[in-house]
Amino acid sequence: MNAMTKSAAELRRAARDHIRLPRLETPFHDRLMALSEVNDWYNWAGYKAPHSLFDGELEYFAIRSTAALFDISPMVKYRITGADAERYLNRLTLRDVRKLGVNRVHYTAWCDDHGHVLDDGTLFRLGEQEFRLCCQERHLPWLLDSAFGFSVDIREETEEIAGLALQGPTSHAVLRDAGFVGTEKLKPFDIATFPHEDGTVTISRTGFTGDLGYELFVPRAKALSLWDRLWNAGQEHAIRAIGFGALDQARIETGFIVANADFVTAEGALRADRVRMPDEIGLEWLVDPDKPNFNGRRAILDARRNQTLKHILVGLEIEGNIPAEHALVYHRQKHEAGLVTAAIWSPTAKRNIAIASLERPYGSKFTDDLWVEIYAMRELKYQKMMKRAKIVPRPFVKLARRTATPPGLK
């Protein structure tokens, strides 16, 4: 046995104790634990993550009124490097990666050979030949198999990299007071690195809230010092740590979709009719037919040409104020037209909003006379309501401060 294999075996042995902590703690767990007043945890991809820390409703207002700190470490992360990294990612994903400059981020998606969406995510270009892909589900075999013939190195780095989302109107003020000089120059989707302790932190002007906001990535060992740096600077800016419940409200207002909540990923679907093409989940704008060949291209363009797309994702505004979560959508109150995948009463828009997946021609040809059937459990009795729904563009909430550069401080 040579030295190399021995150390691999030792590493493997050292990792055996993972079973002692089946819900892994994120690099920020100590801080979250200390702040958690309600002990409301959930399982995010095998990590213990807060659903709320003190009060979901108030946490939401931290996003929209001050600054909210949300731990995104469980998000799956892949590092893609090498001479062919750009060409490889261009073949893999829907958007033109050649147009993604160094230190820029874009939202994208990738498909199997049949044009069915495997996942959506954000692609960070950290260098000419260096990228980070962040997503909800795990895709290492797919990424490695797709690399055949490309000079590229693909590494899963979820556990090694800690991530924080800092979102809200005072988020830039927090960064500034934490001493990150130059963040005011970041435009939406810009990335820059800043010194932190003896290393660096990567900060991008991105987020899942549709508000002014940033995402910060550091190696695991620097997680707590980064948290403390932001937390201390944030005290005068009413920073609050938040859980997923609040974030989910903000993302629905912004009209963002979540894999395996608003659509079923192609690798997860057991039933053949559950898979979706980009055009069926509102991602048609990501597809760039003019760029070089990419996976799923022919299937997607064929479906467009032959008009065989079966579904469509729409934003709905529903009368009344009762959220229509998982309600059935009807046409003329009679024909089943689809399903609501996410719905809230929007505190910011003061409207009852929803994201729905409809079966074409509903939503494409028939866009009027849509209704949702809401079953509201009220003191052990369903109150059944048929409410009128109107297709409206997403985002439901559009905030000027999201894109203003230089960013505001409050």
Add this chain to the structure above:
Amino acid sequence: MQKYDALIVGGGHNGLVTACYLQRSGLKVAVLEKNGWVGGAATSRELTPGFLYSNCSYVCSLFRPEIMRDLELPKHGLQVIAYEGGAVFTRDGDYLASYRDHDSHRREFARYSKRDAEAYERYARDVTRQCRFIQPLLMRTAPDPFSFRPRDISELLYLAKKFGEFSPHEMAETLRFWTMSISDYLDEYFETDVIKAYLALSGIIGTALGPMSPGTAYVLLHHYMGEVDGSVGAWGYARGGMGAVTQALARSFEAAGGVIRTDAEVSKILARGGRTTGVVLANGDEVRADLVVSSADVKRTFLKLVDEDALPGDFVHRVKHFKMRGSSGKVNIALDSLPEFPALPEGSSCMRGDMHFTDSIERMERAYDDWKDGRWSTDPFLDMVIPTTLDPTMASPGKHFMSCFVQYCPPKVEGRDWTDADRDAFAETVISQIASYSPGFRERIVHMEVRTPREIENEVGLTEGNIFQGELTFDQLLFNRPVPGYAQYRSPIHGLYMCGSSTHPGGGVMGAPGRNAAAEILRDLKRTPEQMSKAHDVI
């Protein structure tokens, strides 16, 4: 001389299932069992004081919940408890565990390969898709493509429709899956030897094929399509051992007025003018009935119990060539304390699941090579469980029953019959394998029951000790099981039916052959099956 409406040859789980449904539908039914106890290959026996063994089958997943409910088996004492994963020990002193928690399972695979860890979901999805296709076929009589009866045509159409719901891509996948070797199949997903070895085990259990033999991927599916309370693919222990399944069936049968006769070996099934009239027992007694249902395997039924001249020549030829080869053995061990496996962390849940020592597919294939040479494997693979870690009824506190399923084990040793010395040497092979991973193991042994194909055939009656009453390869499934043209539980002799695992959908403690046979018999009698609920939906 007594006269019954129906006689069931053999008191194994399928025989008892058929018996229960027929009795509850108003027939007067007697079960004739050669042993002094019922159960067939699903028995629990106390061979040494204070220890109950699951003598043959040892874990439960495939047994259809529809049957448990229809026959009120919970009321008659049946409880199935889900168990907790397991482990393969590797030769370098480590192990690969299997955990029920999804993310722990992934992290365990990631210790060996991050790629394999993330490939598991794709693999599980693809196998689950195949299960979803096959599951609804279990509780239906396979269509007979030789007949043009409307029912067969509509069943064929059903099959075609099920298949038609697949995309062309999935159809191609299904055909590949049903014909591939488990080794080739796993190679498409995984790169790590021990992970492949762990998953390949279900592809060869009970089968006289190696992991590299075509057709073994389907065998894996057969082990995956069971469930414990809706959790598809999960396995559990029957509380009180696998005999609890047949004991509950026997009680249900007797509660409905059925008669069980033990020590009543059937030596001949009578056939006169192409029609059965009953059976003759080994003691010479004749028992009369217009219906005889044999739960014995197809070879034993038609080559030993029925006169060959009462059968069509081609049928006999087909039965003779039905593949039912002995390939496995069993060692049941009573232990005076819980064995230690130093590789495992203290208190590991793996001890409550299935444990194996074969860490590569190549070792499995080499073990099969020994079988081809007519020897038991010098490095066999074991499927080892300790049910007493979860079931307090099989041994007193602190004592344990360990079940070791052993493969490969030939029906004859280098062409000659097994001897007691062979059997003891076979047991030693097994014990020394365990002992090399578990110091002090030998000292804990209180008693052992060693079963080669010889013992299994002699006691249970399974030809060559084949646990599935015929191998589960694609050439022996659906309308080809056991014989084309006779896949609907009927035989060439009027009034003689089959209900054992030789029939569709095959082996394992599933009960589906027994239930489907009862449905066909009642159909012939123009009776509506009482208390036979619809098969559960796959949704």
